[in-house]
Amino acid sequence: MESIAIQESRSSIRRRLAKQFSAFIDPHFVVSDQETLRPYECDGLSAYCEEALLVVLPDTVAQAQKVLKICHREGVPVVARGAGTGLSAGAMPHAEGVVLSMAKFNRVLEIDIAARAARVQPGVRNIAISEAAAEFGFYYAPDPSSQIACTIGGNVAENSGGVHCLKYGLTVHNLLSIQFLTMEGELITLGGEALDSYGMDLMALLTGSEGLLGLVTEVRVKLLPKPERAQVVMAGFATVSEAGDAVGKIIAEGIIPAGLEMMDSFAIQAAEDFARAGYPLDAKALLLCEVDGTHEEVDEHVATVVTIFKNLGATSVRVSQNEDERARLWAGRKSAFPAVGRISPDYYCMDGTIPRSQLTRVLLAMEEMSEHYNLRVANVFHAGDGNLHPLILFDANVPGELERTEEFGGKILELCVEVGGCITGEHGVGYEKLRQMPAQFTDAELEQFHRVKRAFDAKTLLNPGKGIPTLRSCQEYRSLNMNLMPNAQVASQPENNLREARG
Amino acid sequence: MRRSRRNQKITCEKHVADITQHLLDQIATACNSNQTLSIKAGGSKAFMGRPIQADCQLDLSGHSGIVSYHPVELVMTARAGTPLVELEAALAEHNQMLAFEPPRFAGRGTLGGTLATNLSGPSRPWWGSIRDHILGVNLINGFAERLRFGGQVMKNVAGYDLSRLQAGAFGALGVMTEISFKVSPQPAALRTLKFHLSESEAIEQMNYFASQPKPLSAAYWQSGVLYVRLAGAASAVDTTAKHWGGDEIGTPEATAIWQTLQDQQLAIFNASTLWRFSVRSNAPSLNLNGDTLINWGGAERWVAADAELAEMAQVAETAGGQVSLYRGGDRKGEVLHPMVPELQRLQQRIKQAVDPKGIFNPGRGYSWL
Numbered sequence: 106m107e108s109i110a111i112q113e114s115r116s117s118i119r120r121r122l123a124k125q126f127s128a129f130i131d132p133h134f135v136v137s138d139q140e141t142l143r144p145y146e147c148d149g150l151s152a153y154c155e156e157a158l159l160v161v162l163p164d165t166v167a168q169a170q171k172v173l174k175i176c177h178r179e180g181v182p183v184v185a186r187g188a189g190t191g192l193s194a195g196a197m198p199h200a201e202g203v204v205l206s207m208a209k210f211n212r213v214l215e216i217d218i219a220a221r222a223a224r225v226q227p228g229v230r231n232i233a234i235s236e237a238a239a240e241f242g243f244y245y246a247p248d249p250s251s252q253i254a255c256t257i258g259g260n261v262a263e264n265s266g267g268v269h270c271l272k273y274g275l276t277v278h279n280l281l282s283i284q285f286l287t288m289e290g291e292l293i294t295l296g297g298e299a300l301d302s303y304g305m306d307l308m309a310l311l312t313g314s315e316g317l318l319g320l321v322t323e324v325r326v327k328l329l330p331k332p333e334r335a336q337v338v339m340a341g342f343a344t345v346s347e348a349g350d351a352v353g354k355i356i357a358e359g360i361i362p363a364g365l366e367m368m369d370s371f372a373i374q375a376a377e378d379f380a381r382a383g384y385p386l387d388a389k390a391l392l393l394c395e396v397d398g399t400h401e402e403v404d405e406h407v408a409t410v411v412t413i414f415k416n417l418g419a420t421s422v423r424v425s426q427n428e429d430e431r432a433r434l435w436a437g438r439k440s441a442f443p444a445v446g447r448i449s450p451d452y453y454c455m456d457g458t459i460p461r462s463q464l465t466r467v468l469l470a471m472e473e474m475s476e477h478y479n480l481r482v483a484n485v486f487h488a489g490d491g492n493l494h495p496l497i498l499f500d501a502n503v504p505g506e507l508e509r510t511e512e513f514g515g516k517i518l519e520l521c522v523e524v525g526g527c528i529t530g531e532h533g534v535g536y537e538k539l540r541q542m543p544a545q546f547t548d549a550e551l552e553q554f555h556r557v558k559r560a561f562d563a564k565t566l567l568n569p570g571k572g573i574p575t576l577r578s579c580q581e582y583r584s585l586n587m588n589l590m591p592n593a594q595v596a597s598q599p600e601n602n603l604r605e606a607r608g
Numbered sequence: 609m610r611r612s613r614r615n616q617k618i619t620c621e622k623h624v625a626d627i628t629q630h631l632l633d634q635i636a637t638a639c640n641s642n643q644t645l646s647i648k649a650g651g652s653k654a655f656m657g658r659p660i661q662a663d664c665q666l667d668l669s670g671h672s673g674i675v676s677y678h679p680v681e682l683v684m685t686a687r688a689g690t691p692l693v694e695l696e697a698a699l700a701e702h703n704q705m706l707a708f709e710p711p712r713f714a715g716r717g718t719l720g721g722t723l724a725t726n727l728s729g730p731s732r733p734w735w736g737s738i739r740d741h742i743l744g745v746n747l748i749n750g751f752a753e754r755l756r757f758g759g760q761v762m763k764n765v766a767g768y769d770l771s772r773l774q775a776g777a778f779g780a781l782g783v784m785t786e787i788s789f790k791v792s793p794q795p796a797a798l799r800t801l802k803f804h805l806s807e808s809e810a811i812e813q814m815n816y817f818a819s820q821p822k823p824l825s826a827a828y829w830q831s832g833v834l835y836v837r838l839a840g841a842a843s844a845v846d847t848t849a850k851h852w853g854g855d856e857i858g859t860p861e862a863t864a865i866w867q868t869l870q871d872q873q874l875a876i877f878n879a880s881t882l883w884r885f886s887v888r889s890n891a892p893s894l895n896l897n898g899d900t901l902i903n904w905g906g907a908e909r910w911v912a913a914d915a916e917l918a919e920m921a922q923v924a925e926t927a928g929g930q931v932s933l934y935r936g937g938d939r940k941g942e943v944l945h946p947m948v949p950e951l952q953r954l955q956q957r958i959k960q961a962v963d964p965k966g967i968f969n970p971g972r973g974y975s976w977l
Contacts, residue, residue: 219890220928221819242821264765271762277772278740291950298888298928300907301726303944304955304973305781306739309772313765330821353680359703359793399822401843458761460681490762491681530763538766545766549753553962554767560957573767 115201118181119158122203125175126161134162134209145204148189148196149251152453152507153536157184157198162206166284166292166322169205173320174290176203182566183288185316187228187259190251192454193535195263195315195571202569205320207258213237214323220298221328222281227258227321231265234326243328246273249531250439258321264313266531268364268395268438271489275531277312279327285311285319288562298325310557315533316568318561335363335397337434338410340419341388345369346465348390351417352488353461355394358413360406364395365489366438369468372445372483372496379444382437385421392488393438395431441485442496449481449498453510457521458491458530470520471495478513480506492530493521519544534572543579551576624673626687628746628754628785634666635783635967636752644970647779649689652713653721655935657778657972658943666783668720674698675786676760683743683760685788688720695719699791707735707792711872720784726776729870730826730837733818733889733904735792739775746786747774750963760788773958778973781962795825795839799846800862801854803834807893807900810834814905815890822848827905828869830876835865869903876901879912881937883920888928896923910934921946944974952976 119137126135136142137159146154158181163169176183182202189196198204210226213233217223218241223234231252235244248267249255255265260276261283273279282296295308311318342348348367355362368376368384368391377384384391392414396406407424414422425431437444445452459467468484475482481498495517499510518528518541528534528541542551554573558565574582638645646662648654649669668689675685679702686695692706693715699705709729710722717727723745728737744758747770758764758771774781805813810829814836817824823840836854838845849856857865868874876882876899885894889906898913907929917933924931930945937943947955952974959966959977971977 218819219815220888221815242819264769266763274736274740275763277769278736287950287954293948293950293954295951297930298891299886299930300733300889300904301737301739301776301886302930303776303932304947304951304977305777305958306726306773306775307951307954307958309739309769309775310958313769318768330819332821356680356682356793359796361793398840399844399847401847402823402841405841405843458759458763460678460683460761462678462681487763492763525759526761527759527764527766529766530761531765533765534767542766547755549751550755550757550767553749553753553755553770556961557768557770557958560954560961 122159126172129171130161130163130168136160145198148191148194150192150194150537153194153197155198155200157204158202160204160206162209164209169320169322170286170290172205173286173288176566177289180564182569184568185320187256188254190255191259191535192532193537195533195535197536199569222325223328224325225257226323228256231255231257231260238328242331244331245326246279246329247276257324261312261321261324262316263533268366271365272361272363277309280308281327282325283308283311283321284323285321287319288567315535315572317558317572332397333399334403335395336403336407337425337431338394338407339423339434340392340414341385341421342390343420345390345468347417348392349464351392351414354413355410358409360409362394362489363397366393367486367488369484372441372485375444375448375483376437376441379447380437380440382433384437388420393434445483445496450500453497453514455495455514455517456529456532457493457518457526459493459521459524459526461491463524467520467524471517474513474516478509480510480513515541536571539574540582542574543582548576548579625670627671631783632748632752635748638664638967639752639965642965645967647783647969649718649721650691650716652716653725656725658939660971679704682791683788684791685760685786686719687786688784690719691715692717692719692722703794704791705794707731708738708741709870710738711870719787723774723787724777724779730828730866730903733907734825739772741790742771743790744788745771745774745784747782747784749782750965750967779969780959780973780977782968797842797845799838799849800857801836801849801852802857803854804832805834811906818905826866829902837866876910876912881914882935883911883931884934885909885924885931886929887924891927894923894927917942942975
């Protein structure tokens with residue numbers, strides 16, 4: 106009886122809100138029927154689904170502002186959504202809440218070539234900014250793998266990176282200004298046309314806040330002149346640790362590559378079968394090192410990188426000779442996720458970061474865990490910035506396998522924290538990684554996050570239940586993991602430091 | 609102690625001291641007795657912000673030393689009171705540097721103060737600000753709790769970014785005890801070019817240079833002369849220098865020029881009233897009646913002139929940016945760019961969330977913070 110009563114009240118709230126929104130938004134874009142709600146039930150991480158109370162697609166800032174004001178007054182949760190490409194269930198709907206889709210905010214408002222900046226609406230796709238700037242010889246640097254689909258509003262919410270972020274930074278380094286709405290419907294602009302502004306840096310705070318602090322309504326980003334040339338050096342290695350040494354050696358030479366990616370043998374095999382990029386199948390580890398800059402600089406750095414790879418015993422080295430070849434070499438890496446998806450019914454992508462020096466240790470530990478859980482792992486690694494993407498292969502139709510996969514994934518993230526890294530480099534905490542947050546943060550730190558959240562959103566209506574776990578759920582987690590010590594420092598290895606010191 | 613710091617390698621033995629516990633005790637006392645604290649380390653930035661009368665001074669000058677440095681990871685962690693020159697000396701041994709080129713104020717400038725005031729030098733538009741280099745901070749908040757945000761890795765999106773939030777907060781959000789930041793390799797080659805140009809011509813020229821995919825790393829103009837610095841691979845720097853023309857300046861002189869600018873030792877920085885504008889790089893001349901220096905390829909402008917903040921704020925906004933009364937003048941009122949009421953309230957609520965009793969540096973940045 107009780108559940109029926111709840112059902113009824115939910116549908117009556119739904120009807121009431123839909124009526125209110127339809128007064129100022131075309132009713133076609135106030136979605137309340139189950140069939141049309143379905144595509145919104147998850148983001149890129151489909152393991153977590155929820156049916157929204159309503160989905161609403163406003164068209165103007167004034168409409169979005171009204172939606173927020175109504176929800177604030179009524180105490181209805183709001184989940185902002187861009188393209189839904191997120192990988193941590195951050196845009197998963199709230200069962201009693203409204204999904205506010207920014208899909209219709211898809212206009213590039215201004216390409217200001219003289220000032221090397223672009224002003225765009227949040228629903229503009231990442232790659233569309235570079236496309237709009239291309240005719241002037243400029244581009245927007247952060248390039249997450251999902252860039253053909255993901256939107257800049259989502260990039261701000263997640264502080265997205267990409268393969269070029271060691272040299273060109275994350276989203277937070279490439280923003281000039283954000284305009285956003287608070288849950289109460291106040292419109293606030295942070296930053297401007299200059300490089301910095303006064304007061305505490307709220308733009309940094311908003312960036313990566315996963316839709317918990319505000320709804321981004323407009324963004325001004327930096328544009329960079331397109332490098333004259335980019336070239337990729339690909340090298341195969343007989344061991345992962347040799348490849349890891351090569352990464353360190355490039356940095357020690359004073360070269361900051363535009364991109365530096367590593368794949369293990371499993372990932373190489375899958376990517377090669379899928380994309381025919383010409384990867385060496387006998388290699389245990391593959392490095393893709395892209396250098397960009399002026400023609401002279403690229404010539405100089407490519408020669409240095411090739412020498413380093415050869416001196417460190419690379420089993421094969423290849424340099425892209427033209428744009429086609431460069432694109433082909435990257436195609437394998439960029440399709441690594443779907444490629445792995447093809448050889449397994451399901452896969453679960455992790456997103457931990459580690460200090461580069463810990464790579465071999467982490468990979469070996471992961472091999473052991475893989476045997477323990479009897480689940481295969483393929484590794485794709487942003488070697489330049491220490492962001493590891495282990496892909497755990499599993500079959501959700503085998504009873505218990507999903508649970509085993511989640512446990513395995515959780516252990517990997519805890520290991521990342523243990524060696525001095527963190528549980529998420531670019532995918533965000535969302536709903537998915539709430540459980541691992543106490544591995545990285547103490548109760549006092551989490552409580553500080555909650556207080557900051559309430560400074561923006563006193564009723565905690567924006568994307569509730571994501572990003573920051575409640576302290577009660579943390580206590581449960583800690584009681585199951587007695588040895589857990591948040592932020593435990595890595596015992597540094599003197600011999601490692603010595604090797605570094607010698608360069 | 610809650611956190612283990614075992615076996616940490618310490619690469620720099622100068623003035624190494626961890627007084628975190630002492631700081632924590634002082635803050636707990638202030639917290640319990642409702643006293644305010646003014647935070648100080650090298651004291652090099654006493655002229656900035658607003659003068660305040662706090663109940664006690666919290667001295668971080670003894671909280672110094674590099675905690676860890678991994679050249680190959682491009683990451684350093686140091687205590688907030690460490691002088692910048694000490695960091696630079698340790699980095700130079702590995703041909704690395706602080707790419708944000710902060711003013712060192714005759715050796716007194718420290719890491720914590722530089723982040724709190726968000727001060728970055730000539731290279732900032734190309735290599736990023738101190739805020740851009742921050743990876744994590746250890747913080748003591750107004751509840752006298754030791755907290756740690758961010759980390760020592762390049763990418764970390766777990767939790768809110770309370771580390772970079774500190775940039776420009778003038779210490780209002782607690783006491784930073786340790787800071788982790790990204791370091792960079794020194795460029796293989798440097799060349800400096802000089803052009804004789806008027807202010808408007810220089811603004812146009814700087815923006816033209818910045819629109820080229822060339823190894824530009826600094827551009828400043830004063831008194832009819834534009835200085836441009838190229839930095840990167842030797843072949844790229846040489847070719848660009850040839851292509852761009854201008855008069856080349858020899859290395860010793862060029863080094864002196866850029867260091868004098870970075871350390872704010874030019875005469876204009878001692879003006880009795882000095883305004884710092886952060887504006888759109890291609891904004892036209894601000895046309896103010898006073899000595900002018902243009903840095904950051906046009907995005908930072910310094911003007912020595914007697915004027916009111918409100919009047920200067922309008923000029924800054926027309927140029928797409930903001931202004932502060934950097935040195936001198938009337939410092940009893942506001943000295944930083946005014947905020948719209950919504951933003952001011954939000955900053956106050958965040959202050960409340962971190963330091964509800966208002967212990968730390970009350971009124972140091974803004975009178976209301």
